[in-house]
Amino acid sequence: MRDLFYTIEELDVQPDEFWTALNYLGEAGKSGELGLLAAGLGFEHFLDLRLDEAEARAGIEGGTPRTIEGPLYVAGAPLAEGHARLDDGSDPGETLVMRGRVLGEDGKPLANALVEVWHANHLGNYSYFDPSQAAFNLRRSIRTGADGHYSFRSVVPVGYSVPPQGQTQRLLDQLGRHGHRPAHIHFFISAPGFRKLTTQINIDGDPYLWDDFAFATREGLVPVVKQAEGAQGKPYGVDGNFALIDFDFTLFRDRDNLPGAEVDRVRAEA
Numbered sequence: 001m002r003d004l005f006y007t008i009e010e011l012d013v014q015p016d017e018f019w020t021a022l023n024y025l026g027e028a029g030k031s032g033e034l035g036l037l038a039a040g041l042g043f044e045h046f047l048d049l050r051l052d053e054a055e056a057r058a059g060i061e062g063g064t065p066r067t068i069e070g071p072l073y074v075a076g077a078p079l080a081e082g083h084a085r086l087d088d089g090s091d092p093g094e095t096l097v098m099r100g101r102v103l104g105e106d107g108k109p110l111a112n113a114l115v116e117v118w119h120a121n122h123l124g125n126y127s128y129f130d131p132s133q134a135a136f137n138l139r140r141s142i143r144t145g146a147d148g149h150y151s152f153r154s155v156v157p158v159g160y161s162v163p164p165q166g167q168t169q170r171l172l173d174q175l176g177r178h179g180h181r182p183a184h185i186h187f188f189i190s191a192p193g194f195r196k197l198t199t200q201i202n203i204d205g206d207p208y209l210w211d212d213f214a215f216a217t218r219e220g221l222v223p224v225v226k227q228a229e230g231a232q233g234k235p236y237g238v239d240g241n242f243a244l245i246d247f248d249f250t251l252f253r254d255r256d257n258l259p260g261a262e263v264d265r266v267r268a269e270a
């Protein structure tokens with residue numbers, strides 16, 4: 001509060017400016033865009049950097065980088081063992097297979113780890129928030145087997161933008177910034193006794209790869225997208241050509257005297 005009062009003094013904020021700001025926040029709340037604002041103004045990435053720093057002080061370095069959750073997770077996605085198909089076959093995007101292992105910091109595979117994955121469709125829209133998609137389309141929870149492996153079949157997502165008429169875009173316009181995100185796939189990776197990892201991978205080659213309005217792209221989260229075909233697709237029920245991503249996730253053991261990696265925030269629940 002002291003800092004806000006100082007800001008009013010420093011910027012000589014007039015009453016109509018104060019109420020404009022308050023009304024703006026009210027409108028952004030009403031349209032459900034506060035989560036977008038937090039991402040777009042860099043707050044969510046800043047909080048990630050602070051967690052990174054706390055972990056580094058505790059001797060945790062390396063492993064899979066975290067990056068922002070964003071506001072579009074939905075709890076309760078169907079659970080699969082080892083492998084899942086995320087799409088319902090109606091999306092015309094390029095077929096994607098992503099596979100890998102969940103590892104502990106010692107490099108040993110983690111059985112019974114949970115890979116929660118969600119991403120946008122070929123139009124850049126997320127199920128639940130886009131009611132034209134089936135429930136939990138492009139959202140699954142995948143449990144790793146004894147060898148720590150997970151895999152899923154889906155379609156290659158594309159990037160998306162904040163609502164063009166919304167409050168976030170209105171502010172970005174005034175800041176001279178765009179509201180585009182490069183194509184990406186979201187993950188929560190968790191296992192008993194390990195720090196939960198919130199992260200994303202980016203689809204290489206996207207024009208906004210290193211110009212994300214949410215500042216979420218990080219070194220180590222842009223895997224190579226291989227072109228695969230024929231027999232390679234058999235284990236995943238894929239015929240013909242498809243995009244293939246190999247990616248391992250590394251988790252760190254729970255430690256005392258460290259801020260929790262599990263973030264408590266309001267999330268959608270279907």
Ligand SMILES: [Fe+2]
Nearest residue numbers: 070072184186
């Ligand atoms: Fe996203």
